Amino acid sequence: xxxxxxxxxxxxxxxxxxxxxxxxxxxxxxxxxxxSIALNKLRHHFDxxxxxxxxxxxxxxxxxxxxxxxxxxxxxRIEKAxxxxxxxxxGDAQREFRICMTDIxxxxxxxTLINHLQRTAPGLAVEAEKISPDSRRRLESGExxxxxxxxxxxxxxxxxxxxxxxxxxxxxxxxxxxxxxxLSRRAFSAEGHIVxxxxxxxxxxxxxxxxxHKVERRVVLRVPxxxxxxxxxxxxxxxxxxxxxxxxxLASQERVQLLEPPVPLPAYKVKQHWHERFNxxxxxxxxxxxxxxxxxxxxxxx
Numbered sequence: 005x006x007x008x009x010x011x012x013x014x015x016x017x018x019x020x021x022x023x024x025x026x027x028x029x030x031x032x033x034x035x036x037x038x039x040s041i042a043l044n045k046l047r048h049h050f051d052x053x054x055x056x057x058x059x060x061x062x063x064x065x066x067x068x069x070x071x072x073x074x075x076x077x078x079x080x081r082i083e084k085a086x087x088x089x090x091x092x093x094x095g096d097a098q099r100e101f102r103i104c105m106t107d108i109x110x111x112x113x114x115x116t117l118i119n120h121l122q123r124t125a126p127g128l129a130v131e132a133e134k135i136s137p138d139s140r141r142r143l144e145s146g147e148x149x150x151x152x153x154x155x156x157x158x159x160x161x162x163x164x165x166x167x168x169x170x171x172x173x174x175x176x177x178x179x180x181x182x183x184x185x186x187l188s189r190r191a192f193s194a195e196g197h198i199v200x201x202x203x204x205x206x207x208x209x210x211x212x213x214x215x216x217h218k219v220e221r222r223v224v225l226r227v228p229x230x231x232x233x234x235x236x237x238x239x240x241x242x243x244x245x246x247x248x249x250x251x252x253x254l255a256s257q258e259r260v261q262l263l264e265p266p267v268p269l270p271a272y273k274v275k276q277h278w279h280e281r282f283n284x285x286x287x288x289x290x291x292x293x294x295x296x297x298x299x300x301x302x303x304x305x306x
Contacts, residue, residue: 022146023061092286094125106153196224
Protein backbone atom coordinates (compact mmCIF):
# COMPACT_ATOMS: atom_id res chain seq x y z
CA UNK A 5 0.00 0.00 0.00
CA UNK A 6 3.00 2.30 0.33
CA UNK A 7 3.02 2.66 -3.47
CA UNK A 8 -0.65 3.62 -3.65
CA UNK A 9 -1.01 7.24 -4.80
CA UNK A 10 -3.45 9.30 -2.75
CA UNK A 11 -4.87 10.95 -5.88
CA UNK A 12 -5.80 7.52 -7.23
CA UNK A 13 -7.98 6.97 -4.19
CA UNK A 14 -9.84 10.20 -4.93
CA UNK A 15 -10.57 8.93 -8.44
CA UNK A 16 -11.75 5.60 -7.03
CA UNK A 17 -14.18 7.23 -4.59
CA UNK A 18 -15.62 9.65 -7.17
CA UNK A 19 -16.08 6.94 -9.82
CA UNK A 20 -17.82 4.86 -7.16
CA UNK A 21 -20.13 7.76 -6.26
CA UNK A 22 -20.95 8.97 -9.77
CA UNK A 23 -20.65 5.70 -11.72
CA UNK A 24 -18.82 7.69 -14.38
CA UNK A 25 -15.15 8.35 -15.13
CA UNK A 26 -15.97 11.65 -16.85
CA UNK A 27 -18.11 12.88 -13.93
CA UNK A 28 -15.40 11.82 -11.48
CA UNK A 29 -12.81 13.79 -13.42
CA UNK A 30 -15.12 16.80 -13.53
CA UNK A 31 -15.68 16.77 -9.79
CA UNK A 32 -11.95 16.41 -9.13
CA UNK A 33 -11.02 19.11 -11.61
CA UNK A 34 -8.76 16.86 -13.69
CA UNK A 35 -8.75 15.67 -17.29
CA UNK A 36 -10.77 12.55 -18.06
CA UNK A 37 -7.62 10.94 -19.45
CA UNK A 38 -5.88 11.44 -16.09
CA UNK A 39 -8.80 9.82 -14.29
CA SER A 40 -8.69 6.86 -16.68
CA ILE A 41 -4.94 6.44 -16.10
CA ALA A 42 -5.47 6.52 -12.34
CA LEU A 43 -8.23 3.92 -12.62
CA ASN A 44 -5.99 1.62 -14.66
CA LYS A 45 -3.27 1.91 -12.01
CA LEU A 46 -5.79 1.11 -9.30
CA ARG A 47 -6.89 -1.97 -11.22
CA HIS A 48 -3.30 -3.13 -11.46
CA HIS A 49 -2.65 -2.40 -7.80
CA PHE A 50 -5.70 -4.30 -6.55
CA ASP A 51 -5.54 -6.96 -9.30
CA UNK A 52 -9.24 -6.41 -10.03
CA UNK A 53 -11.31 -4.54 -12.63
CA UNK A 54 -12.98 -2.59 -9.79
CA UNK A 55 -15.66 -1.17 -12.14
CA UNK A 56 -17.45 -2.63 -15.15
CA UNK A 57 -19.20 -0.54 -17.77
CA UNK A 58 -22.96 -1.27 -17.92
CA UNK A 59 -26.09 0.42 -19.19
CA UNK A 60 -26.41 1.97 -15.70
CA UNK A 61 -22.88 3.35 -15.71
CA UNK A 62 -19.66 2.11 -14.12
CA UNK A 63 -20.85 -0.55 -11.67
CA UNK A 64 -18.45 -1.59 -8.85
CA UNK A 65 -17.21 -5.15 -8.60
CA UNK A 66 -17.51 -7.06 -5.29
CA UNK A 67 -13.87 -6.18 -4.60
CA UNK A 68 -14.56 -2.46 -5.10
CA UNK A 69 -17.63 -2.66 -2.87
CA UNK A 70 -15.59 -4.27 -0.10
CA UNK A 71 -12.79 -1.68 -0.11
CA UNK A 72 -14.89 1.43 -0.74
CA UNK A 73 -15.88 2.14 2.91
CA UNK A 74 -12.27 1.97 4.12
CA UNK A 75 -10.90 4.09 1.27
CA UNK A 76 -13.63 6.69 1.63
CA UNK A 77 -13.03 6.89 5.37
CA UNK A 78 -9.29 7.23 4.80
CA UNK A 79 -9.79 10.11 2.38
CA UNK A 80 -12.20 11.86 4.73
CA ARG A 81 -9.70 11.63 7.57
CA ILE A 82 -6.88 12.93 5.39
CA GLU A 83 -9.09 15.76 4.10
CA LYS A 84 -9.98 16.70 7.65
CA ALA A 85 -6.31 16.74 8.61
CA UNK A 86 -5.46 18.97 5.67
CA UNK A 87 -7.84 21.72 6.82
CA UNK A 88 -10.85 23.47 5.29
CA UNK A 89 -12.37 22.10 2.10
CA UNK A 90 -11.47 24.00 -1.05
CA UNK A 91 -14.07 26.50 -2.13
CA UNK A 92 -15.75 26.91 -5.50
CA UNK A 93 -14.80 29.91 -7.64
CA UNK A 94 -17.60 30.20 -10.22
CA GLY A 95 -15.86 32.90 -12.22
CA ASP A 96 -12.94 30.56 -12.98
CA ALA A 97 -14.63 27.15 -12.87
CA GLN A 98 -15.09 24.91 -15.90
CA ARG A 99 -17.97 22.56 -15.08
CA GLU A 100 -21.27 21.30 -16.40
CA PHE A 101 -24.16 21.03 -13.96
CA ARG A 102 -26.93 18.56 -14.67
CA ILE A 103 -30.37 19.64 -13.47
CA CYS A 104 -33.54 17.63 -13.85
CA MET A 105 -36.63 19.79 -13.88
CA THR A 106 -40.26 19.96 -14.88
CA ASP A 107 -41.03 21.51 -18.23
CA ILE A 108 -42.61 24.39 -16.28
CA UNK A 109 -39.27 25.14 -14.62
CA UNK A 110 -37.62 24.85 -18.02
CA UNK A 111 -39.87 27.60 -19.37
CA UNK A 112 -40.00 29.85 -16.31
CA UNK A 113 -36.69 29.43 -14.49
CA UNK A 114 -34.07 28.24 -16.97
CA UNK A 115 -33.72 31.50 -18.97
CA THR A 116 -33.05 33.48 -15.79
CA LEU A 117 -30.49 30.94 -14.56
CA ILE A 118 -28.64 30.81 -17.88
CA ASN A 119 -28.49 34.60 -18.19
CA HIS A 120 -27.07 34.79 -14.66
CA LEU A 121 -24.41 32.17 -15.41
CA GLN A 122 -23.40 33.91 -18.63
CA ARG A 123 -22.79 37.12 -16.68
CA THR A 124 -21.09 35.70 -13.58
CA ALA A 125 -19.70 32.26 -14.46
CA PRO A 126 -19.11 31.94 -18.23
CA GLY A 127 -17.16 28.69 -17.82
CA LEU A 128 -20.20 26.90 -16.40
CA ALA A 129 -22.75 25.04 -18.52
CA VAL A 130 -26.08 23.40 -17.75
CA GLU A 131 -27.55 20.19 -19.10
CA ALA A 132 -31.27 20.08 -18.36
CA GLU A 133 -33.31 16.91 -18.42
CA LYS A 134 -36.94 16.19 -17.68
CA ILE A 135 -37.86 14.87 -14.24
CA SER A 136 -38.82 11.21 -14.51
CA PRO A 137 -39.22 8.13 -12.30
CA ASP A 138 -35.48 7.57 -12.84
CA SER A 139 -34.54 10.97 -11.36
CA ARG A 140 -34.26 9.55 -7.84
CA ARG A 141 -31.57 7.07 -8.89
CA ARG A 142 -29.73 9.67 -10.96
CA LEU A 143 -29.58 12.08 -8.01
CA GLU A 144 -28.28 9.30 -5.77
CA SER A 145 -25.56 8.30 -8.24
CA GLY A 146 -24.42 11.85 -8.95
CA GLU A 147 -25.42 11.71 -12.62
CA UNK A 148 -27.71 14.67 -11.80
CA UNK A 149 -26.72 17.50 -9.45
CA UNK A 150 -30.11 18.97 -8.66
CA UNK A 151 -33.85 18.47 -9.22
CA UNK A 152 -36.16 21.49 -9.41
CA UNK A 153 -39.96 21.59 -9.49
CA UNK A 154 -43.11 20.35 -7.78
CA UNK A 155 -41.94 16.78 -7.21
CA UNK A 156 -43.51 14.99 -4.23
CA UNK A 157 -41.73 11.77 -5.23
CA UNK A 158 -38.47 13.36 -4.04
CA UNK A 159 -39.79 14.56 -0.68
CA UNK A 160 -38.45 11.53 1.22
CA UNK A 161 -34.74 10.66 1.33
CA UNK A 162 -33.38 13.89 -0.15
CA UNK A 163 -32.33 17.28 1.12
CA UNK A 164 -34.76 19.94 -0.08
CA UNK A 165 -35.29 23.68 -0.04
CA UNK A 166 -38.47 25.55 -0.93
CA UNK A 167 -37.90 28.24 -3.54
CA UNK A 168 -41.36 29.78 -3.90
CA UNK A 169 -45.07 29.10 -3.40
CA UNK A 170 -47.39 28.58 -6.32
CA UNK A 171 -51.03 27.85 -7.16
CA UNK A 172 -53.13 27.19 -10.26
CA UNK A 173 -54.93 29.28 -12.85
CA UNK A 174 -57.06 28.42 -15.88
CA UNK A 175 -56.12 29.52 -19.41
CA UNK A 176 -58.56 30.21 -22.24
CA UNK A 177 -58.19 31.86 -25.61
CA UNK A 178 -58.47 35.63 -25.50
CA UNK A 179 -61.05 35.27 -28.29
CA UNK A 180 -63.02 32.48 -26.65
CA UNK A 181 -66.69 32.97 -27.67
CA UNK A 182 -68.20 31.86 -24.35
CA UNK A 183 -65.56 32.39 -21.64
CA UNK A 184 -64.98 35.93 -20.38
CA UNK A 185 -63.45 37.19 -17.13
CA UNK A 186 -65.16 34.73 -14.79
CA LEU A 187 -65.52 30.95 -14.97
CA SER A 188 -68.49 29.28 -13.29
CA ARG A 189 -68.64 25.58 -12.47
CA ARG A 190 -71.19 25.04 -15.22
CA ALA A 191 -69.11 26.86 -17.84
CA PHE A 192 -65.96 25.05 -16.70
CA SER A 193 -67.58 21.62 -17.09
CA ALA A 194 -69.25 22.51 -20.39
CA GLU A 195 -66.00 23.39 -22.16
CA GLY A 196 -63.42 20.97 -23.53
CA HIS A 197 -60.14 20.67 -21.62
CA ILE A 198 -56.48 19.90 -22.15
CA VAL A 199 -54.83 17.75 -19.49
CA UNK A 200 -51.05 17.55 -19.18
CA UNK A 201 -49.84 14.08 -18.17
CA UNK A 202 -46.50 15.02 -16.58
CA UNK A 203 -44.96 12.00 -14.84
CA UNK A 204 -42.83 12.57 -11.76
CA UNK A 205 -44.63 15.76 -10.75
CA UNK A 206 -47.43 16.54 -8.33
CA UNK A 207 -49.90 18.13 -10.73
CA UNK A 208 -52.28 15.15 -10.48
CA UNK A 209 -53.48 16.94 -7.35
CA UNK A 210 -55.75 19.01 -9.63
CA UNK A 211 -57.77 15.93 -10.61
CA UNK A 212 -58.12 14.88 -6.97
CA UNK A 213 -59.41 18.27 -5.83
CA UNK A 214 -61.85 18.62 -8.73
CA UNK A 215 -63.21 15.14 -7.97
CA UNK A 216 -63.60 16.03 -4.29
CA HIS A 217 -65.64 19.08 -5.26
CA LYS A 218 -67.59 16.99 -7.81
CA VAL A 219 -66.52 19.24 -10.67
CA GLU A 220 -66.28 17.37 -13.96
CA ARG A 221 -63.71 18.13 -16.61
CA ARG A 222 -64.44 17.02 -20.19
CA VAL A 223 -60.99 16.05 -21.45
CA VAL A 224 -60.59 16.51 -25.19
CA LEU A 225 -56.80 16.42 -25.43
CA ARG A 226 -53.98 14.91 -23.37
CA VAL A 227 -50.41 16.08 -23.96
CA PRO A 228 -47.13 15.00 -22.32
CA UNK A 229 -45.87 18.46 -21.37
CA UNK A 230 -46.83 22.10 -20.86
CA UNK A 231 -44.55 23.30 -23.66
CA UNK A 232 -47.20 23.70 -26.36
CA UNK A 233 -50.40 24.29 -24.41
CA UNK A 234 -50.52 28.08 -24.80
CA UNK A 235 -50.45 27.88 -28.59
CA UNK A 236 -53.15 25.20 -28.57
CA UNK A 237 -55.36 27.17 -26.18
CA UNK A 238 -54.91 30.38 -28.18
CA UNK A 239 -56.03 28.67 -31.39
CA UNK A 240 -58.90 26.54 -30.01
CA UNK A 241 -61.79 26.79 -27.56
CA UNK A 242 -60.13 24.42 -25.08
CA UNK A 243 -59.24 25.30 -21.49
CA UNK A 244 -56.23 24.17 -19.47
CA UNK A 245 -55.20 24.46 -15.82
CA UNK A 246 -51.58 25.49 -15.30
CA UNK A 247 -49.44 26.89 -12.46
CA UNK A 248 -49.94 30.65 -12.15
CA UNK A 249 -46.29 31.54 -12.76
CA UNK A 250 -46.43 29.58 -16.02
CA UNK A 251 -49.76 31.14 -16.96
CA UNK A 252 -48.32 34.63 -16.55
CA UNK A 253 -45.37 33.72 -18.76
CA LEU A 254 -47.57 32.13 -21.43
CA ALA A 255 -49.98 35.07 -21.43
CA SER A 256 -47.09 37.30 -22.48
CA GLN A 257 -46.40 35.02 -25.45
CA GLU A 258 -49.83 34.03 -26.77
CA ARG A 259 -53.35 35.47 -27.02
CA VAL A 260 -54.71 33.82 -23.88
CA GLN A 261 -56.60 35.03 -20.81
CA LEU A 262 -56.10 33.97 -17.19
CA LEU A 263 -59.13 32.91 -15.18
CA GLU A 264 -59.60 31.76 -11.61
CA PRO A 265 -60.69 28.09 -11.38
CA PRO A 266 -64.31 27.57 -10.32
CA VAL A 267 -63.22 25.91 -7.06
CA PRO A 268 -60.19 26.69 -4.87
CA LEU A 269 -57.18 24.64 -5.92
CA PRO A 270 -54.37 24.08 -3.40
CA ALA A 271 -51.13 26.02 -3.30
CA TYR A 272 -47.85 24.12 -3.35
CA LYS A 273 -44.14 24.80 -3.12
CA VAL A 274 -41.59 24.60 -5.90
CA LYS A 275 -38.44 23.10 -4.38
CA GLN A 276 -34.90 22.11 -5.21
CA HIS A 277 -33.78 18.63 -4.15
CA TRP A 278 -30.32 17.08 -3.83
CA HIS A 279 -28.79 13.92 -2.38
CA GLU A 280 -27.00 13.90 0.95
CA ARG A 281 -23.85 12.49 -0.66
CA PHE A 282 -23.29 15.81 -2.42
CA ASN A 283 -24.54 18.09 0.33
CA UNK A 284 -21.01 19.36 1.05
CA UNK A 285 -19.77 19.45 -2.55
CA UNK A 286 -18.62 23.05 -3.05
CA UNK A 287 -20.00 23.33 -6.57
CA UNK A 288 -23.34 21.85 -5.58
CA UNK A 289 -23.54 24.21 -2.60
CA UNK A 290 -22.88 27.18 -4.89
CA UNK A 291 -25.51 26.05 -7.41
CA UNK A 292 -28.14 25.63 -4.69
CA UNK A 293 -27.35 29.03 -3.20
CA UNK A 294 -27.58 30.60 -6.65
CA UNK A 295 -30.98 29.01 -7.30
CA UNK A 296 -32.24 30.26 -3.94
CA UNK A 297 -30.92 33.79 -4.57
CA UNK A 298 -32.50 33.93 -8.02
CA UNK A 299 -35.89 32.40 -7.29
CA UNK A 300 -36.80 32.71 -3.63
CA UNK A 301 -39.91 34.87 -3.43
CA UNK A 302 -40.67 34.22 -7.13
CA UNK A 303 -44.13 33.35 -5.73
CA UNK A 304 -47.81 33.67 -6.36
CA UNK A 305 -47.71 37.18 -7.76
CA UNK A 306 -44.86 36.38 -10.16
